[in-house]
């Protein structure tokens with residue numbers, strides 16, 4: 001299996017749902033299935049924060065979520081936990097700047113999808129040079145879903161990266177919702193990623209459909 005090509009990666013990034021068990025009140029598999037029915041293009045299992053599952057219960061939940069993604073033919077990405085990603089044969093991993101060194105992770109995961117968080121032009125260039133298939137850039141708006149975020153960079157920052165010649169797949173993250181999603185699209189991102197706009201929606205399927213409107 002070869003590395004994913006850039007155009008295919010950009011298509012997968014359109015509406016990127018990210019969640020773990022602590023992001024939903026009910027059953028995450030139920031919310032994921034509703035999000036899939038609404039048309040998400042990729043899912044990331046991000047089990048972090050207090051109350052996060054560990055050990056067997058984390059693996060069992062991850063398998064259940066992976067099966068839903070496989071049935072829907074959308075990529076199943078694991079955040080941070082490289083060993084879990086390999087144990088499940090996930091489609092890829094997402095790592096932050098502070099996680100293991102990007103080159104080490106690329107060696108471990110082979111040609112699987114590798115996403116890396118980037119907050120500056122230098123971080124973006126370094127991540128791509130080290131083998132990242134896409135960049136997660138943000139927070140583009142204030143967010144309450146992650147405690148230790150870097151400063152808000154705004155939706156125009158991605159456009160600045162484009163002007164600096166970064167035409168690799170980029171997904172925006174942080175505080176994105178149906179009201180501000182179009183700003184992200186105009187800011188030249190290839191996709192928008194969300195936790196709460198879907199996980200906390202009354203109707204996750206409807207929320208996804210409205211987020212997809214931003215691309216029309």
Ligand SMILES: Cc1ncsc1CCOP(=O)(O)O
Pocket residue numbers: 138139142143144145146149173174175176193194195196197
């Ligand atoms: C994981 C992460 N990284 C930067 S902001 C963020 C949280 C995004 O959550 P939300 O979409 O609810 O603002």
Ligand SMILES: C=C1C=NC(C(F)(F)F)=NC1=N
Pocket residue numbers: 016018044046079094096115116117135136137171172173193
């Ligand atoms: C911290 C993160 C930043 N960006 C992304 C993604 F949207 F997938 F690129 N995922 C994360 N977990």
